[in-house]
Amino acid sequence: MxxxxxxxxxxxxxxxxxxxxxxxxxxxxxxxxxxxxxxxxxxxxxxxxxxVFAMLREVGFEHIAHIGVVARERIYLDRSGQVVQTQRTPQTQLSWxxxxxxxxxxxxxxxxxxxxxxxxxxxxxxxxxxxxxxxxxxxxxxxxxxxxxxxxxxxxxxxxxxxxSYVGYATWRGLVPEGQVPQVAATQLFDRFAFCEMPGSHILGYLVAGPDGSTAVGRRRYNWVWYRRYQPDELDDVLTDIDGQRRPFSLAPGRVRPEVVDAMRADAQALLPPSFRAAVEAEPRPFIHAIFxxxxxxxxxxxxxxxxxxxxxxxxxxxxxxxxxxxxxxxxxxxxxxxxxxxxxxxxxxxxxxxxxxxxxxxxxxxx
Missing domain, CATH: 3.50.50.60 (FAD/NAD(P)-binding domain)
Incomplete structure (x- = not known):
């Protein structure tokens, strides 16, 4: 019925x-x-x-499919920051x-x-x-x-x-206004889909629309995502928020304890290429999602x-x-x-x- x-x-x-x-x-x-x-x-x-395109067509919103930031190519970096591979595969990121x-x-x-x-x-x-x-x-x-x-x-x-079920790793994330991204990161990373792979970890990043949906230069954001392994006891510590509460899945911006953020940034300095290090450092309130x-x-x-x-x-x-x-x-x-x-x-x-x-x-x- x-x-x-x-x-x-x-x-x-x-x-x-x-x-x-x-x-x-x-x-x-x-x-x-x-x-x-x-x-x-x-x-x-x-x-x-x-x-998603079918949903947009269903409600007459086909134009939204064109509101996004285009990454003109994919690049893969090594730890020193050298581009070791380039793929000419343009891709548009729609605005959530x-x-x-x-x-x-x-x-x-x-x-x-x-x-x-x-x-x-x-x-x-x-x-x-x-x-x-x-x-x-x-x-x-x-x-x-x-x-x-x-x-x-x-x-x-x-x-x-x-x-x-927790799968053994989590993602650190940042959304940085493009005007606040240091030049060393902007020069190499902007308008590209960038990756760096390491044993048991990788980081990627790309430009997305601003919070108001703007794709104009100067009003976009740089989105970086860093996958990292954590043992269950380590995850318990990372997901314990500034109020001392262990959250089950994620912590929103501003909820991660300062000492945990400091440890993540120290690891970024030690492990990431210069451009990605700068992008990570530019995010004042990184947030984290465990993967399940x-x-x-x-x-x-x-x-x-x-x-x-x-x-x-x-x-x-x-x-x-x-x-x-x-x-x-x-x-x-x-x-x-x-x-x-x-x-x-x-x-x-x-x-x-x-x-x-x-x-x-x-x-x-x-x-x-």
């Missing part, structure tokens, strides 16, 4: 994709996002796969912020509720119940978990089974469905996180419009999710 009232838990890009498609299809849909201050400004660049803001604007304000964290989901024969941190409860015909790697909806679908694998044994249970990273967590090497969410959103919409049979959705998307997770594992073999 087709659902009438749908609640989506999680208001990042995946949740917005699903909400936009379902709202346009005539469903009564509301998104609940735990963040109080919104998600804009948190994204960098993304490589658009075919599912522009994508998020554009889809957020498609959804009426009353359909997107922020600052109201969900703590659990239950269901019975008549409805699904969404439980909020303030003690309130809302009911729906269908609940969609689009709440990412730390999903609270996941348990209602898969039960007490194991969650995401997860493949849900099932994506649906009764009146509850999972999508995006709530269902399958793939390593960032795949560059397919947003594409995976777009594919899930399309399949959910199609199943619900057809007859409301969620089995149709799971049959289509579970094999795709497992394949993407496995692909990320292969790409990360030299790091984990």
């Amino acid at each position: 087709k659902p009438r009232r749908i609640i989506i838990v999680g208001g990042s890009i995946g949740g917005l994709f699903a909400a936009t498609l379902l709202h346009r299809a005539g469903f009564d849909v509301t998104v609940h996002e735990r963040s109080v201050h919104g998600l804009e400004g948190r994204g960098a660049g993304l490589v658009a796969q075919r599912e 912020d522009v994508l998020f803001r554009s889809f957020r604007d498609l959804l009426p304000d009353e359909r997107y509720v922020g600052g109201r964290p969900v703590v659990g989901v239950t269901q019975d024969a008549a409805a699904a119940q969404v439980h909020f941190a303030d003690g309130s409860v809302e009911t729906a015909d269908l609940v969609i978990g689009a709440d990412g790697i730390g999903s609270v909806v996941r348990g209602a679908v898969v039960g007490g089974q194991a969650g995401p 694998d997860y493949a849900a044994p099932r994506m649906t249970a009764g009146r509850i469905a999972l999508m995006g990273d709530a269902a399958f967590v793939a390593r960032p090497h795949t560059a397919m996180g947003v594409a995976k969410a777009a594919g899930d959103a399309f399949a959910l919409r199609d199943a619900l419009v057809a007859d409301g049979n969620l089995a149709r959705y799971e049959e289509e998307r579970a094999p795709a999710g497992r394949a993407i997770v496995a692909y990320g594992q292969r790409l990360g073999q030299t790091l984990g």
Whole structure:
């Protein structure tokens, strides 16, 4: 039976994709996002796969496919900073912020509720119940978990089974306004997709749009990502924030303890080429994400469905996180419009999710 009232838990890009498609299809849909201050400004660049282009065409946003920063070539550096390989493969990084803001604007304000964290989901024969941190409860015909790697909806679908597994490494990241990038880094790294590989580690970087989506010279940002191995006890220390709380997956800008940042910068001085060292040093508030694998044994249970990273967590090497969410959103919409049979959705998307997770594992073999 087709659902009438749908609640989506999680208001990042995946949740917005699903909400936009379902709202346009005539469903009564509301998104609940735990963040109080919104998600804009948190994204960098993304490589658009075919599912993302299909989503842009679906809503008449083809022009967004051209709002990005072009890296004219790929270069590979050695530790001394010499370019040891060049590939003439131009690539455009779309703006995550522009994508998020554009889809957020498609959804009426009353359909997107922020600052109201969900703590659990239950269901019975008549409805699904969404439980909020303030003690309130809302009911729906269908609940969609689009709440990412730390999903609270996941348990209602898969039960007490194991969650995401740490793979042995993490990424340090920085987003530096291009005017603050030292000349030694700007000269070698700007307008290129740059890489440097080391035993058990590698760093990459590229220019992305500014937080307002601008691609004009002087208003862009340099995005660097440094993959590093950490033993579990080392990770415990790195992910303990400035308040002494051990966070499960990541630390946002400004939340990493100063001594941990200092140790990372000292390692950058010792290990990285001069241009990358300068780019790392230029970021005043580096942040960190531990890397995990997860493949849900099932994506649906009764009146509850999972999508995006709530269902399958793939390593960032795949560059397919947003594409995976777009594919899930399309399949959910199609199943619900057809007859409301969620089995149709799971049959289509579970094999795709497992394949993407496995692909990320292969790409990360030299790091984990």
